[in-house]
Amino acid sequence: MAGLATTLGSGAMTNAIGELLGAEVILIFGSNPTEAHPVIGAQIRQARKRGAKLIVVDPRVIDLAHEAEIHLKVKPGTNVALLNALMNVIITEDLLDKEYVENRTEGFDELWSVVKGYTPEKVGPICNLDPEDIKAVARLYASGDPASIVYCLGVTEHSTGTTGVMSIANLALLCGNVGKVSGGVNPLRGQNNVQGACDMGAMPTDFSGYQKVANPEVIAKFEKAWGVELSNKPGLTSPQVFDAIAEGDIRFLYIMGENPMVTDPNLHFVEEMLKKVEFLVVQDIFLNETTELADVVLPATCFAEKEGTFTNTERRVQRIRKAVSAPGESRHDWEIVSQVMERLGLKNNFTSAKEVMDEVASLTPSYGGYSYERLDREQPQWPCPDKDHPGTPTLHVGKFARGERAIFKPSEYKPSAELPTEDFPLILSTGRMLYHYHSTTMTGRTEGIMNIAGEAYVEISPEDAIKAGIADGDRVKVSSPRGEIEATARVTEKLSKGVIYMPMHWPDGAVNWLTSSHVDPITHTPEYKVCAAKVAKA
Amino acid sequence: MHNVIIDGQSIEVEKGTTILKACEQLGIEIPTLCHLEHLAPEGSCRMCVVEVEGVQNLQISCATPCWDGMVVTTMNDRIRTFRSMIVELLLAHHDVDCFNCSAVGDCKLYQYAMEYGVEESRFDHIKKVPVKDESSDFFNYDPSKCILCRRCVRTCNELQSNGTLSLKKRGGDTFVSLPFDKLFKDSNCVSCGNCVSVCPTGALTTKASKTYRSWEVTRTRTTCSYCGVGCQMDLLVKNDKVVGVEPADGAPNKNLLCVKGKFAYNFINSPDRLTTPLIRKDGVLTPASWDEALDFVADNIKKVKDESGPDALAGFASGRVSNEDNYVFMKMMRSIGTNNVDHCARV
Numbered sequence: 001m002a003g004l005a006t007t008l009g010s011g012a013m014t015n016a017i018g019e020l021l022g023a024e025v026i027l028i029f030g031s032n033p034t035e036a037h038p039v040i041g042a043q044i045r046q047a048r049k050r051g052a053k054l055i056v057v058d059p060r061v062i063d064l065a066h067e068a069e070i071h072l073k074v075k076p077g078t079n080v081a082l083l084n085a086l087m088n089v090i091i092t093e094d095l096l097d098k099e100y101v102e103n104r105t106e107g108f109d110e111l112w113s114v115v116k117g118y119t120p121e122k123v124g125p126i127c128n129l130d131p132e133d134i135k136a137v138a139r140l141y142a143s144g145d146p147a148s149i150v151y152c153l154g155v156t157e158h159s160t161g162t163t164g165v166m167s168i169a170n171l172a173l174l175c176g177n178v179g180k181v182s183g184g185v186n187p188l189r190g191q192n193n194v195q196g197a198c199d200m201g202a203m204p205t206d207f208s209g210y211q212k213v214a215n216p217e218v219i220a221k222f223e224k225a226w227g228v229e230l231s232n233k234p235g236l237t238s239p240q241v242f243d244a245i246a247e248g249d250i251r252f253l254y255i256m257g258e259n260p261m262v263t264d265p266n267l268h269f270v271e272e273m274l275k276k277v278e279f280l281v282v283q284d285i286f287l288n289e290t291t292e293l294a295d296v297v298l299p300a301t302c303f304a305e306k307e308g309t310f311t312n313t314e315r316r317v318q319r320i321r322k323a324v325s326a327p328g329e330s331r332h333d334w335e336i337v338s339q340v341m342e343r344l345g346l347k348n349n350f351t352s353a354k355e356v357m358d359e360v361a362s363l364t365p366s367y368g369g370y371s372y373e374r375l376d377r378e379q380p381q382w383p384c385p386d387k388d389h390p391g392t393p394t395l396h397v398g399k400f401a402r403g404e405r406a407i408f409k410p411s412e413y414k415p416s417a418e419l420p421t422e423d424f425p426l427i428l429s430t431g432r433m434l435y436h437y438h439s440t441t442m443t444g445r446t447e448g449i450m451n452i453a454g455e456a457y458v459e460i461s462p463e464d465a466i467k468a469g470i471a472d473g474d475r476v477k478v479s480s481p482r483g484e485i486e487a488t489a490r491v492t493e494k495l496s497k498g499v500i501y502m503p504m505h506w507p508d509g510a511v512n513w514l515t516s517s518h519v520d521p522i523t524h525t526p527e528y529k530v531c532a533a534k535v536a537k538a
Numbered sequence: 539m540h541n542v543i544i545d546g547q548s549i550e551v552e553k554g555t556t557i558l559k560a561c562e563q564l565g566i567e568i569p570t571l572c573h574l575e576h577l578a579p580e581g582s583c584r585m586c587v588v589e590v591e592g593v594q595n596l597q598i599s600c601a602t603p604c605w606d607g608m609v610v611t612t613m614n615d616r617i618r619t620f621r622s623m624i625v626e627l628l629l630a631h632h633d634v635d636c637f638n639c640s641a642v643g644d645c646k647l648y649q650y651a652m653e654y655g656v657e658e659s660r661f662d663h664i665k666k667v668p669v670k671d672e673s674s675d676f677f678n679y680d681p682s683k684c685i686l687c688r689r690c691v692r693t694c695n696e697l698q699s700n701g702t703l704s705l706k707k708r709g710g711d712t713f714v715s716l717p718f719d720k721l722f723k724d725s726n727c728v729s730c731g732n733c734v735s736v737c738p739t740g741a742l743t744t745k746a747s748k749t750y751r752s753w754e755v756t757r758t759r760t761t762c763s764y765c766g767v768g769c770q771m772d773l774l775v776k777n778d779k780v781v782g783v784e785p786a787d788g789a790p791n792k793n794l795l796c797v798k799g800k801f802a803y804n805f806i807n808s809p810d811r812l813t814t815p816l817i818r819k820d821g822v823l824t825p826a827s828w829d830e831a832l833d834f835v836a837d838n839i840k841k842v843k844d845e846s847g848p849d850a851l852a853g854f855a856s857g858r859v860s861n862e863d864n865y866v867f868m869k870m871m872r873s874i875g876t877n878n879v880d881h882c883a884r885v
């Protein structure tokens with residue numbers, strides 16, 4: 001989410017979910033809300049019933065594409081070219097919000113100097129699109145007052161993810177949609193609390209509330225509060241950690257609540273590194289593919305067994321509450337970690353989750369107004385700096401988080417890091433489906449769900465299926481330069497020729513045995529959306 | 539603002555407020571069957587009638603806006619008689635085999651029949667309805683229990699916006715059906731269960747509801763642990779086990795859930811849950827005490843830190859656990875002296 005932080009000063013959803021109902025146009029870009037965020041998907045449909053016009057940009061014919069005014073079946077990996085072309089049309093046809101650009105942004109000339117080269121005629125062939133459709137989308141988006149952009153992993157999970165996000169922000173700024181109720185730039189976060197994990201400083205460069213490790217004042221503040229000496233050297237991102245294990249630089253790894261052995265890209269490499277690291281602690285609620293490699297496994301409690309908070313994709317902090325007892329001797333994650341700290345001579349004296357939140361509030365300006373007492377009554381969105389602050393549904397109203405003006409950060413289009421070859425002629429794109437969540441450790445335990453969605457499948461276009469001699473329902477081998485897995489073929493018009501699609505969830509047939517280790521150079525988000533592949537009958 | 543007097547109590551309400559809403563604000567309970575939050579009033583069941591001074595007919599409170607100076611009575615003999623007649627009419631079309639109904643205790647029809655003293659119906663009509671549909675993996679549909687409040691139809695069409703359910707007329711009988719009379723499992727139904735959650739009777743019930751009665755469960759308000767929408771929900775607990783989930787009226791979800799939030803809770807009580815720390819001994823994960831396991835972890839942290847410095851350690855927190863868990867985790871890693879803390883996979 002670094003892209004948004006650069007242009008606007010904050011990387012979160014700029015508007016509240018409920019504001020979608022007031023949008024005139026909703027541009028759904030690389031996101032499949034009816035499957036990945038179903039209740040937001042339902043609200044987008046409600047908005048449409050109230051007259052909002054939908055635009056879908058996605059390589060697949062997702063459900064909402066049937067309800068959209070226009071669907072651009074963009075070739076995976078070419079988002080930046082498309083976004084530049086949309087801006088090219090908006091500027092050439094004089095559809096931009098001039099007053100807004102004048103008063104609230106900087107860098108317009110730089111933007112034009114880049115996007116002027118991206119005429120729809122030039123970009124059409126790159127993205128596999130009709131230039132007229134590109135123009136129509138540009139006009140429709142520009143006509144929306146307000147217009148909201150909803151995007152997801154289809155934008156970020158590319159080696160060019162950050163430039164994609166910045167280009168989306170450019171487009172929204174150009175039409176004056178940022179800082180406006182029912183407008184905005186709205187990334188939908190995948191996991192239930194990935195927003196909260198970022199907010200809490202589970203990031204190598206930031207303490208909680210995006211307070212920078214590189215800022216000496218921040219370090220001084222936390223040193224004083226915690227009574228320890230802290231490092232000001234930015235740490236390693238998770239993909240860098242695996243590289244550092246390869247180099248022998250990281251010897252100890254502690255994984256809390258994740259299953260990288262299904263969800264990380266290029267599982268062969270991940271597996272090798274988890275085996276190689278000298279000491280691996282895994283803390284989770286189930287045994288899984290990652291605990292198999294652990295030296296110590298610590299049993300944690302799940303959301304139904306503990307007090308705490310999650311922060312949703314719209315920055316809303318909401319409580320979870322204990323409903324049932326924890327199984328066996330399992331303990332809360334924060335409790336286990338506190339007990340390790342004690343043994344290291346690091347005191348923190350937390351006796352309840354509530355006390356942890358009190359410390360978060362005292363050291364994190366954007367969370368300053370939260371306490372469990374208040375969250376029982378209301379659930380404001382951050383920034384919520386003090387207990388009387390009502391919270392902030394819409395970001396950047398009147399002023400941007402980064403300062404007076406937002407900045408246009410134009411980018412040139414760069415092809416994906418791994419392109420199809422003669423041996424691997426197809427583009428493999430991965431995603432999520434309605435019935436499952438990440439690795440199937442949680443959803444896989446509900447029988448009804450497994451009845452509906454019990455096994456790995458790969459979607460393939462009729463053209464490519466014929467070429468490979470595959471019929472609907474055949475068992476097939478899907479391979480990439482990194483490996484091979486089996487799945488059931490679903491032949492479908494949903495995809496264009498040359499692109500295949502696999503949901504990520506199932507450990508057997510885990511598509512991440514195939515995906516590459518290419519990452520975005522800034523956020524280190526893996527390129528799950530594009531790798532080279534081929535399909536053959538099993 | 540309008541000044542209204544309800545049962546002798548006076549209240550100021552905003553323009554456009556319905557009588558029902560004004561009653562809610564005063565804590566006066568009005569029986570409703572077809573009314574649904576977040577949707578335009580349906581006004582079809584007429585259970586919510588009240589008397590308005592100067593107006594001859596009883597008024598449906600869910601759809602009638604207050605006006606300035608309005609004087610409302612919410613209960614008297616006339617209202618009571620009217621409401622009990624409605625219940626009687628509904629019962630005539632309702633299969634009253636309550637012993638075999640999993641909605642017992644949760645059924646609004648049953649509740650109002652008790653409240654209005656309706657023990658049996660003088661009206662007699664055997665409704666010709668289609669057979670039960672038990673094809674869904676998650677819920678059952680019994681048309682003989684349907685009272686035609688249309689809550690499910692409106693929820694599916696206007697809120698979930700999935701367009702699976704509609705009312706159909708055949709002969710003199712109306713019932714809820716799916717396009718082309720399909721079964722749930724063969725339809726475009728996405729198993730969100732939102733129609734089930736709003737059904738006031740036993741017509742739409744979760745399969746799991748057979749295992750509990752509503753008075754046996756406690757409810758705990760919480761946040762769904764699956765995706766980033768953060769839907770608000772109540773966990774229904776019986777004997778220390780989660781037996782069901784009901785949507786709540788939270789800002790992100792306004793009474794909706796998806797199939798994961800509504801039905802995928804079995805993992806909580808799964809026998810496969812980890813219950814004790816495990817330490818790998820001779821290649822095998824072996825149960826250990828907490829002291830052993832925590833010492834083992836701490837000793838290895840110290841060892842690696844002493845030998846190779848704090849940056850030889852790294853930790854991944856998670857987008858699945860709570861803010862509090864993540865905060866304490868990052869505090870630990872940084873206090874050890876390294877900023878090598880991230881959440882996994884950055885997705």
Ligand code: SF4
Nearest residue numbers: 694727728730731733
């Ligand atoms: S479960 Fe959801 S989609 Fe299916 S009929 Fe009910 S409301 Fe409609």
Ligand code: SF4
Nearest residue numbers: 762764765769796799
């Ligand atoms: S109920 Fe569905 S949409 Fe809502 S938070 Fe849970 S997984 Fe997401």
Ligand code: FES
Nearest residue numbers: 572581583584600
């Ligand atoms: S609740 Fe008012 S008419 Fe049904």
